[in-house]
Amino acid sequence: MARPLGHKGRFAIAYLLLGAAVGAGLGAFVVLVQRPGPKPPTPWSAWTPTSASIGATAQEIASHIGGAYRFADGRQIARIVPAAPTTAAGNVEAIALANRPGSVTVYPSAGTTLYTLCGTEKNCRLSTQSAASGGDALRREALELALYTLKYSKAADVAVFFPPEQGVSGSSSVFFFAREDLAKELKHPLGSTLPHAKPVGHGRVDPRELPTIDQLTGGRHFTFDVETIQNRRVLVLQPIA
Numbered sequence: 386m387a388r389p390l391g392h393k394g395r396f397a398i399a400y401l402l403l404g405a406a407v408g409a410g411l412g413a414f415v416v417l418v419q420r421p422g423p424k425p426p427t428p429w430s431a432w433t434p435t436s437a438s439i440g441a442t443a444q445e446i447a448s449h450i451g452g453a454y455r456f457a458d459g460r461q462i463a464r465i466v467p468a469a470p471t472t473a474a475g476n477v478e479a480i481a482l483a484n485r486p487g488s489v490t491v492y493p494s495a496g497t498t499l500y501t502l503c504g505t506e507k508n509c510r511l512s513t514q515s516a517a518s519g520g521d522a523l524r525r526e527a528l529e530l531a532l533y534t535l536k537y538s539k540a541a542d543v544a545v546f547f548p549p550e551q552g553v554s555g556s557s558s559v560f561f562f563a564r565e566d567l568a569k570e571l572k573h574p575l576g577s578t579l580p581h582a583k584p585v586g587h588g589r590v591d592p593r594e595l596p597t598i599d600q601l602t603g604g605r606h607f608t609f610d611v612e613t614i615q616n617r618r619v620l621v622l623q624p625i626a
Contacts, residue, residue: 429573451465454526460505463523484624509556529584
């Protein structure tokens, strides 16, 4: 028959249990202290602009991206001018986007960041080599400009004017990206959308990126004209089939 514990025995067991509990708590605390914290989120891009204003940010982005699109001999496919071409400039108050027959979306021009891709020939025309092989590269460049601008500035949308076609005196087409068009891509690192650090090789885009470029630029290519509507100068965009 077990003998009942005296007061000393009870205290001894209590101290042992208390010591074990304290030791377990300290051990858990040490494990928690030593356990590494959560990894910081992956940055959206390796490079970020440092300017505060929309205009200065656009200039930084143009300088950063423009030099990356070159032919194998080092010549730049097109330079980026952070402004509209003269055929689309001049106190435009709104942008009217024709989505389909009878449907028009109007954007205030004040929220739009404008870029012009200017070829190396007279009047910003593309060189023969650029015109023949640089179309996909220019579409990628326009997409990258839009992504960077919408990510790092307060711009509501981005318009990228393309160089004049052969035999045309001025730019006649533009890619227009509203913020909502690229909302999904802006939530994920740039590398998940355009994974190749070197955008073009020999003036051509990596074919593995073409499906993404086609998807994100498809339906966003327009002809444009400036019209006066209700005493307001409006940049009117018509979709290119």
